[in-house]
Amino acid sequence: MADQHPSSLRRALALLDALASDDAISHGGWGVNRLAAHEGRDQSQVSRTLRVFADAGFVERDADTMAYRIGWHVFALAARAADQRLIAAGAPILRRLVEKDLGERIHLSVLQGSEVLTVLTESPPHAVQTVAWAGRLVPAHNTSSGRALLIDLERAEIQRLFDGVAFGDGGPNAPRDVDELYERILTARADGYAVVDEEFEPGLVAAAAPVRDFRGGVIAALNVSAPKFRLWTRLPLAGQAIKSAADVLSAELGWDGVISGDLATRTDAGRSGVPA
Amino acid sequence: MADQHPSSLRRALALLDALASDDAISHGGWGVNRLAAHEGRDQSQVSRTLRVFADAGFVERDADTMAYRIGWHVFALAARAADQRLIAAGAPILRRLVEKDLGERIHLSVLQGSEVLTVLTESPPHAVQTVAWAGRLVPAHNTSSGRALLIDLERAEIQRLFDGVAFGDGGPNAPRDVDELYERILTARADGYAVVDEEFEPGLVAAAAPVRDFRGGVIAALNVSAPKFRLWTRLPLAGQAIKSAADVLSAELGWDGVISGDLATRTDAGRSGVPA
């Protein structure tokens, strides 16, 4: 029962999302008309809303094409959005992993609802075309990162988190329901790292381990993913490497190695305000 | 200037700014009341507005303290738009450098493996033979751009990156091995900009400085290169000019000047165990 008023604010924020879509970015930004069409709104209102955004620096306008794009203010906020320590401490660890240990693409991600947001990526030098994963959302149920981020949750919490989420798509081995997902989470919990084998995409395997902060809660996940033919045989080894790297990162964030029990249990809070 | 509508959207955005203030961040976020007081608004409306922001992921709420802080969604927007903005914000800066400051050819480049890819070029009007550098790859070890792009890396990382790369070709002063390269990177790190003197090509000198995004990592390099007879004497000055221009560009990408996320007060709240 979350859905409340459309709320003009909500509609305005949707414009920002639209400007950050692949399509908009690859076109060098979108004009008022295109945005209005995309959002199903009237040009006039989009024009006025964007002017407010522009005055505030949240969007900027290309002088030539009149196209709007994300502005400096969003970047300034972003610098203060994330736990900057996570980013700062994570970057060198990613590099070390890709260079010394694994030679495959490494990601650092956080949980966003029932999805996983990639925050930092590091690719091997010889990587061909680097798909920009940073800022992308992928499902949590069929990715190793997601599995690692959910590693502390109990069945009921998983159930609640994935309530209304379709498990359909993904690779051939993706979990079909919450039960299967929870079973695999238990496996990950036992191993200390999560592994997926063609769950997200055919031919793709990956391993991930949770990163904890000083309170012991999981705040991020470190993961490696690569084509099955290249990584499959050494995937357990890669899992161990990812796990130790994640532990190092956790230690840098002040984790003392003890999961303080009661933590990581609250969910909710974001949706319906107050549990009735 | 046109009208100055208060505009509920404007007021809402001000809340985000308030949450991004040093004070709010050092307190691990702000509660509804505090925010309302800070903005001079009614608690009720702040509460409602923040719920919309929270539903959209633009802010997150600490489950324990009920404090709001900027959410990962903002980070995602910035991450997806970063490349676009690098080009958009970079172009005028290149132009300004050529026209007002240096009068020599300016490049903006990114790292691609152990090579440097030029993505943007601006030449002075009097440039005779304009080689189309955009899209070209040059080695990273004997160019100022490369040096700037590698400025954060440690020796071991350099070693690994250049494993199997021949250092042979280039100008007379090119580094012969990783040790020499790292030595010069250290110099660049101390100065804040990199300088090469006939390393890439005989008779060619250049200076470059790193460009960082909102995550603090180096994502590009700004550089100037010219014949030695024309630039050599003012190369340190050019280096400084390049460095300040690069810092301006970094600022437009949200860089707040902190490399090692050592924010004044430890962000106490960290992340909540599980965002809803």
Place this chain on the structure above:
DNA sequence: GCAGATTGATGCGTCAGATGCAATAGCTAT
């Protein structure tokens, strides 16, 4: 234990302001 203070959420009447239509104006192509 209770009372007072402080927190955030919500019901409701009011009116600011977001909305949609239509008109305007600038631009490019034909």
Place this chain on the structure above:
DNA sequence: ATAGCTATTGCATCTGACGCATCAATCTGC
């Protein structure tokens, strides 16, 4: 010149943002 595209703006309508008041839930101090 027209046609087709663009974005902005005037204006009447009515949504939804607003502030006040209330209420629940923690925290305080005693």
